[in-house]
Amino acid sequence: MRKQEIIKHIVNWLNTYADNSRTEGFVIGISGGIDSALTSTLCALTGKKTLVLNMPIRQHKAEFDRGSEHIEWLKKNFSNVSSAEVNLTSAFESLENTFEKTVTDDFLAMANTRARLRMTTLYAYACRYKLLVAGTGNKIEDFGIGFFTKYGDGGVDLSPIADLMKSQVYSLAAELGVTPSILNARPTDGLFADGRTDEEQIGATYDDLEWAMTYLEQNGSPDELNAHQKHVMEIYTTRHKANKHKMEAIPVCLIPKDLFH
Numbered sequence: 001m002r003k004q005e006i007i008k009h010i011v012n013w014l015n016t017y018a019d020n021s022r023t024e025g026f027v028i029g030i031s032g033g034i035d036s037a038l039t040s041t042l043c044a045l046t047g048k049k050t051l052v053l054n055m056p057i058r059q060h061k062a063e064f065d066r067g068s069e070h071i072e073w074l075k076k077n078f079s080n081v082s083s084a085e086v087n088l089t090s091a092f093e094s095l096e097n098t099f100e101k102t103v104t105d106d107f108l109a110m111a112n113t114r115a116r117l118r119m120t121t122l123y124a125y126a127c128r129y130k131l132l133v134a135g136t137g138n139k140i141e142d143f144g145i146g147f148f149t150k151y152g153d154g155g156v157d158l159s160p161i162a163d164l165m166k167s168q169v170y171s172l173a174a175e176l177g178v179t180p181s182i183l184n185a186r187p188t189d190g191l192f193a194d195g196r197t198d199e200e201q202i203g204a205t206y207d208d209l210e211w212a213m214t215y216l217e218q219n220g221s222p223d224e225l226n227a228h229q230k231h232v233m234e235i236y237t238t239r240h241k242a243n244k245h246k247m248e249a250i251p252v253c254l255i256p257k258d259l260f261h
Helices: 003-021 034-045 061-077 089-098 107-129 139-144 166-175 198-202 206-217 227-242
Strands: 025-030 049-054 081-085 131-133
Touching (some): 003 025, 025 107, 034 166, 049 061, 049 107, 139 206, 198 206, 206 227
Parallel strands (some): 025 049, 025 131, 049 081
């Protein structure tokens, strides 16, 4: 893996896209995780305005502290980086008080509401400062198992790291000097107050999921799998099928032309 060349390629791609869109830079939500840490660092390397937002909603303290530490590291190393903390807890609670109890009792529905509230905030800041919302999804999440919220963290202007496996994200982040607290933390989506990890939610490690994705891309035979591999493959394929609607364009009802006459 030619790390420096990949980093340079992504940074050039970001610069070209921003120039063509006539925007001034990027805004990124910081979660305290590896994906947002790498994405924000790559955006900062462009030299363009880079705004990073910490948007706690009853946030697990360890996640919030890691995010804050990364933001300070960015501002220390890049003069083009600025930050804002937007505490969305009261806004989220206002929605809780507005929704029916049957909705607020649905744990997943409210977790996804957190993600959509954060994306609404990112786009408000993006509009105000003429910035692009940079997505933080990696290849496994965006195109493997669909582990993101539709119109939440999946609703972005561009995706700098969506062609990188999770292991490659870690490798590039280490190359760029991202803080050890983030490099060593177990991945979490930041949508649950108890700080549950991605792997606890999914039921498989990212290494296992990368194996499954690669195995399918190489047309591996299901007959050659051991018990553990079959279990992982079941998790991967089930999630991929269930979340495929997130990865495809919005379906449009095409009306036969003769019906317009």
